[in-house]
Amino acid sequence: MAGCAITRTRFAPSPTGLLHLGHAYSAILAHDLASPGQFLLRIEDIDRDRCRTEYEEAIQEDLAWLGLDWQRPILRQSGRMAAYRAALARLAPLTYPCRCRRGDIRAALSAPQEGALPAGPDGLIYPGTCRGRPLSDAGADDVIRLDVAGAFDALGIDQVAFRDAAILPGHDHVLTRDQFLAGIGDVILSRRGMGTSYHLAVVVDDAAQGVTLVSRGKDLFDSTPIHVLLQKLLNLPTPLYHHHRLIRDTAGMRLAKRDNARALRHYRETGAGPQDIRAMVGL
Numbered sequence: 001m002a003g004c005a006i007t008r009t010r011f012a013p014s015p016t017g018l019l020h021l022g023h024a025y026s027a028i029l030a031h032d033l034a035s036p037g038q039f040l041l042r043i044e045d046i047d048r049d050r051c052r053t054e055y056e057e058a059i060q061e062d063l064a065w066l067g068l069d070w071q072r073p074i075l076r077q078s079g080r081m082a083a084y085r086a087a088l089a090r091l092a093p094l095t096y097p098c099r100c101r102r103g104d105i106r107a108a109l110s111a112p113q114e115g116a117l118p119a120g121p122d123g124l125i126y127p128g129t130c131r132g133r134p135l136s137d138a139g140a141d142d143v144i145r146l147d148v149a150g151a152f153d154a155l156g157i158d159q160v161a162f163r164d165a166a167i168l169p170g171h172d173h174v175l176t177r178d179q180f181l182a183g184i185g186d187v188i189l190s191r192r193g194m195g196t197s198y199h200l201a202v203v204v205d206d207a208a209q210g211v212t213l214v215s216r217g218k219d220l221f222d223s224t225p226i227h228v229l230l231q232k233l234l235n236l237p238t239p240l241y242h243h244h245r246l247i248r249d250t251a252g253m254r255l256a257k258r259d260n261a262r263a264l265r266h267y268r269e270t271g272a273g274p275q276d277i278r279a280m281v282g283l
Helices: 021-034 055-063 081-090 102-110 147-156 175-185 198-208 218-233 264-271 273-281
Strands: 008-011 038-043 095-096 141-146 158-163 172-176 187-190 212-215 240-246
Touching: 008 198, 008 212, 008 240, 021 038, 021 240, 021 264, 021 273, 038 055, 055 095, 055 264, 081 187, 081 198, 095 187, 095 198, 158 218, 158 240, 172 175, 175 218, 187 198, 212 218, 218 240, 264 273
Parallel strands: 008 038, 212 240
Antiparallel strands: 095 141, 141 187, 158 172
């Protein structure tokens, strides 16, 4: 685990919409878990087609209104492409270009079997159609995937493990090589038009910022073995994790940015205060 004298957490939203109650819970919790350490704000804006400056400004306004403060300067992923390219280059011997689209993957998984198709944290599990293609064959429309079996072989390990402070604290969560291959598969490290992926960027940035405790929703729990594997491949520290509960609506659905009725901006405009928000999310 990362051996740092202080606890350093981060809140890492994408500026693609207004913050809602679920974001408020995640940000406040990360802020409180850091105390008396350091709380960081990271803007995850690698998806340039969907990210907007006005949403980033709204994020900072809402967090300040909640009474949160963070270390400066703010890290923006859009300014970190050189670091992601360097990490991808280090992983090059274990990667391959893939031209398959979702329809191709679905078709490959559908025949000749019947029933539900295997899915993991990134959707349908890739069947390995392009595995073995050399990087020199990569085209502009290709993604770059990690050869997971090759990664385990290169590391000489048969499992990945991590600690979670919220789910079974004090015990390791373990995913074996076979479970990883069957339940996750060859993950994408560089997406079309982005030059990186969420998985690669978050691992590189957590290490660069010295994050010691990653606090995030349970919906990302299944992605954590991917991040631990990448940390091992890149010789980066593995932080402690805290996968918190999700804030849901009255129908039990996880809140989304399109649900403006629960946007923090709405509550601010209707007279709610920061303590009201804390009460609404159970803090």
